Amino acid sequence: MEMLKEMAIFAAVVQHGGFSAAARQLGLTTSAVSRHVTRLEAYMGGRLLQRTTRSLSLTELGTEVHAGCVRLLNTAREIHAFAGSYRAQPSGLIKVSAPIVFGQVWLAPKLPGFLARHPEVDIRLTLVDRKVDLIEEGMDVAIRISNELAPGLAARPLCGMRYVLVATPAYLQRHAPPGEPAQLADHSCIYLGYSDFGEHWPLQRGSEQVTVKVRSRMTINNSAAILAAVEADGGIGLMPDFTAKAALETGRVVQVLPDWSLREPYAGAVHAVYVPGRHVALKIRAFIDYLLA
Structure with missing residues (x-):
């Protein structure tokens, strides 16, 4: 037609x-x-x-x-x-999109287990840092990190997400760790270059809110690369918690100002979104349920 x-x-x-x-x-x-x-x-x-x-x-x-x-x-x-909605077993190709670093560190490691459980299902994962139109681009599921989701889509919350400030122990030995947000101005800070807030960081602790202007000689458009720069003792990095998780667990970096969080739309909850309807394919339901479990 x-x-x-x-x-x-x-x-x-x-x-x-x-x-x-x-x-x-x-x-x-x-x-x-x-x-x-x-x-x-x-x-x-x-x-x-x-x-x-x-x-x-x-x-x-x-x-x-x-x-x-x-x-x-x-x-x-x-x-x-x-x-696929009436098959006894999930089968067929599932096309999934996700943000690049989240897809690398959180989603991709879960896929082999799902495929082992469902041998008749294949997955095509596309990692891209933009909103994918599910209908226009033929995607079955999109992973989105935001509390502001587009209308007309079904959404299942998978996990929470917040920004964290991290630095290496060696960097903090050479530079006095900040005890309050205003002291971030005395440090070299690294953050996402395309962020809406730029060098003005809106931070919150409970009901207390401040905005701090930081200085930086380096911005990067990928949070994994920010972590790499931080691990090279480059300064204090602002990044999603899923990016920093492994480095924090091994002690390669430590959290700075842990009581403070960033106020930003690209935060809060990670959702799996899909096109709603009376007949959602069994493969899609099985995939989202697996991620939730």
Whole structure:
């Protein structure tokens, strides 16, 4: 059937209230989203959206087409899940996406055990640090670390996540360990270069909240690389607890200001998200249940 992709993108534009918002959710450029909608309008023979610089609204034709697109997409989701939903044993390919470092240190070590338990299942794991659109990219399950999940998806919480501050014992022997957040300004700090908070760290201890401006000569876009720099006595690193876990357990690094945590949307809970429906494939249910156990 023609225009299925365009229909899905058009529905996303309506759902998220604009081309830019839909593009962010789908992992596409705004211009690509606009081209797909224009193609659908040409195919339908009329304008689907009234666009101004400040607003976006459905035309009469667009309202009818959008309703049909939503019905079609919901049916496609159910058909996608239906094939494996009534099998006696989980079987088939499960396509999973996860953030890079979390996938490396938390998820990947669990996969051999799941495959040993379910010999008719295969897994294709994609590690990428962006939101993957499950329908657009054909994913069955996405692992997301956030308390702000996209609407329209089912989610199962797998575990908690918080940011921790760590340094090597050798670094802290040469530099006085900070006793309060303000003293972080006296240290070389290493953090994720693409983080929203940048060099201004919003920290919290109970009801107490402070924001500290730190100094850093080095930012890195991967928390495993931050840990490597910290272990080379490079300073105090801010990273997810799952990145630091093994190094903390072996004593290669120690926690700094352990009573304080970072206030950040990319924190709180790790979720397995999937497209809901009456017939969720048995392989998907088995995989998520295994991770929960």
